[in-house]
Amino acid sequence: MPFGPASILGVERFSQECEAPLELIPGDDNEKKEAIVRAVYKQVLGNAYVMESERQVVAESQFKLGEVSVREFVRSIAKSDLYRTRFFDSCTRYRYIELAFRHLLGRAPVDFEDMRTHAERLDASGYEADIDSFLDCDEYQNSFGEWTVPFQRGWKTESCTTLQEFTWSFQLLRGNSSSSLKGNLAGNKSRLGGAAYQNRALPVVPPSSQDSQGWSFRPAANLTDPVTRIGVIAGEEGKIYRVECTAYRANDIRRVSRYRKANRVYFIPFNKLSEQYQRIHREGGKIASITPVS
Incomplete structure (x- = not known):
């Protein structure tokens, strides 16, 4: 041993x-x-x-x-x-x-x-x-x-x-x-x-x-603790949000992904939420839920 x-x-x-x-x-x-x-x-x-x-x-x-x-x-x-x-x-x-x-x-x-x-x-x-x-x-x-x-x-x-x-x-x-x-x-x-x-x-x-x-x-x-940016006072701008998305379709083929419900999950800091929303909609996805990580 x-x-x-x-x-x-x-x-x-x-x-x-x-x-x-x-x-x-x-x-x-x-x-x-x-x-x-x-x-x-x-x-x-x-x-x-x-x-x-x-x-x-x-x-x-x-x-x-x-x-x-x-x-x-x-x-x-x-x-x-x-x-x-x-x-x-x-x-x-x-x-x-x-x-x-x-x-x-x-x-x-x-x-x-x-x-x-x-x-x-x-x-x-x-x-x-x-x-x-x-x-x-x-x-x-x-x-x-x-x-x-x-x-x-x-x-x-x-x-x-x-x-x-x-x-x-x-x-x-x-x-x-x-x-x-x-x-x-x-x-x-x-x-x-x-x-x-x-x-x-x-x-x-x-x-x-x-x-x-x-x-x-x-x-x-610390893996389950609320995640905040170091040096930032706890608040909305310091939180990480879990964004669940659905409705992503397979590209170029006539079928729907096997992930029929919330088929993608993102963890996004508050100041990046708007940018991520736009990306999701451009890719044809729909946001199923947004929850703070806690």
Whole structure:
């Protein structure tokens, strides 16, 4: 059992694991291919357990026979009913997006604009197109290429772009026993929450107790406090408002987004409300509710 900063912060898995990425090389035997299959399931499904009956046997066979690359095998798993049921249909929109960043690019989102781009793509083109956008982007190719299993970045392999991204990464992945399906009391809600809309870093807190073995993490006390601008006397101009919108339609195709009710949520400071109202109406949305964050 590790001791020191890695275990205290809940990232001991990355302190222990081999630094070399798992890559398929021409001539590798079936044992190596099977190890890659297990590694893809572990990464793409967020360390969640996969029953034998849930394995994607057709995609596995195509990969082992050399018909598809590691990247295309990852694509098959990410587009499967197994992944969609666990992380798309049963999760909020931004929970799915933050998980897709973790599972497919091995990092946390850099900022809210990083997430918003995918939210808009979901409305415009749908789920499978959004998965493709992760796997076909230059970042994926430069980081993993065609034959390397995606892995968690930003711990030993490279630095995070910003302090904000670094602190967000702790919200998405910590503890050997945690997974994308369990290990946090937030359930299937977004781990980044309002901090994503406000583009602010989150406190990095230790496991909830010394005996918890990483099963949950304490939320920072200030995450639920009313949010005001530092140095401003509490008042209307210092508050953050939650704006729920609906009626966004998919662009260029004759269908309505699956998000039929309040399908977008924004956290907006008071002095930006008017600007956001105009943007929402330009995009064809309707405001369902406006409430102060408290």
